[in-house]
Amino acid sequence: MKRFLKTLFPILFLLGVSSNEIIKFEHENHILCITDDAESLIYLKPPLVTKTRNTSILIENDVIWDDWSLKSSTEVVVPAVLDKRWEDKLRWADTVSETPTRISISHTEIPCFMLYTYVGFYCTLQVNITRESVQSFSRKSRWQYLKYEPKTDVEIKFLRETTNGDTKGQWAVDIRQCPPTVDNKTIYEISLEDDVEKGEERRCVAGTTTTKQNNIRQFPSVKINDDAFSCNPGTVGRNCDINCTNFLGSDKSYCEQHKICDDTYSVSECFCSWGYEGETCNKTCSNGKWDLSCRETCKNCDMCNAKTGQCTSSALSNFRTAGGLLLLGMIFKFL
CATH class of the missing domain: 1.20.5 (Single alpha-helices involved in coiled-coils or other helix-helix interfaces)
Incomplete structure (x- = not known):
């Protein structure tokens, strides 16, 4: 199956159907998901019971969020959610706004943020950033995502309304800081808690967005490999552009003691870093062996x-x- 998907990939890419590359580095309780598509926000599959991310909720002021409740979509009766990012906790409300919810963001502290929204039947959510009317989210769009890079300090206002005159409904919002980027790759850093069950392989999976669905694929400007593990030691990826040092630090020239996976396709391909083998990739190669997972003589x-x-x-x-x-x-x- 893996070989078939790799053979099919170059053809699909030229036809405009592409799977964006996702590479995973894993060491003990730390997972790093790297993707070449900034719109493909990452989640783990199967999902974690407890987790922390570097894309945490920005505003925790209870006064600002006094009419919103922090819940997961799994705790609320909503239509089926294909985008698993929504399993994370969002701010939920069930009545129309008497006054807009206001949030201030400093562009020097937060140069980029992502807004997530959900609206229920006959509900609308007016969003204004400073004096700019950004978007009116309605029932037709359900789940929405918006990325914004402010040039000055901004104030975000949310106004919950309905189209049928009812005061009850469903709304959800969340604001998260954009994840960091290195070498034009987007990084999602996920830390497993100690109580998370081990042994089950977890894949980095890209969540879909309405923005991404409207993207037009361009023809590749460089040759793309069908194997993320055919690069020189210390680099991985279809274009061999994911360097261990750049993503893991100067002391990890060869991604030492990390499991490296290509999670791009439905079936992951994983190896231990160069010079290591074993279930946790902490065992050095025996004499006469080398390469990823000590696969070469x-x-x-x-x-x-x-x-x-x-x-x-x-x-x-x-x-x-x-x-x-x-x-x-x-x-x-x-x-």
Whole structure:
């Protein structure tokens, strides 16, 4: 199945149907999801019971949110949600606004934020950022997502209304800081709590957005590999543009002791980082083995660098000595 999907990918890309690349780094309770599509917000599948993210709710002031309740969509009776991001907690309200909810955001502290909304039957949500009327969310759109990069300090106002004159309804909002980017890749950092059940493989999955559905795919400007693990040691990805050092730190030149997965397709492909193997990727390669998950055998020598495959000096010396003795023996044989 994996091979079929990889073979099909270049054709689908040219036809405008593309799966955006998702690479996962995992070490102990820490997961890093990396995607090349800024609109594809990431969640884990299967979902976690408890989790923390770097895209946390920005405003926690109870006075500002006094008429909103913090709940998950799984705690509220709403239509089926295809976008699993909505399993996270949002601010919910069940009555129309007497006055708009106001939130102030400093553009120096928060240069980019993402707004999530939900509206129920016969409900509308007017959103204004400073003096700009951004959008009116209605029942037709249900779940919505909006990304905003303020140039100055802004005030966001939410006004809950209905179209049938009723005072009851369903509204949900959440504001999250945009995740960081490195090398034009979007990073989602997820920390598993100690009480999360281990052993079940969790994949980084991209949540869909209405913005993303309207995107027009362009023809690729560079060659794209069908294998994220055919790069030089220390880099992964279809274009070999995900560098271990850039994403994990200067002390992780070869993503040491991390499990690396290509979660792009429905079936993940995973390896331990260069020079490591084992269930938790903390066991070094045995002599004579190297590469991702120690899958390769040293070439032209008995021992090599487990991360790069380069023969060690002692190994080369032994190899040359053995070759020299063999040649010397052949010479004496013919004398």
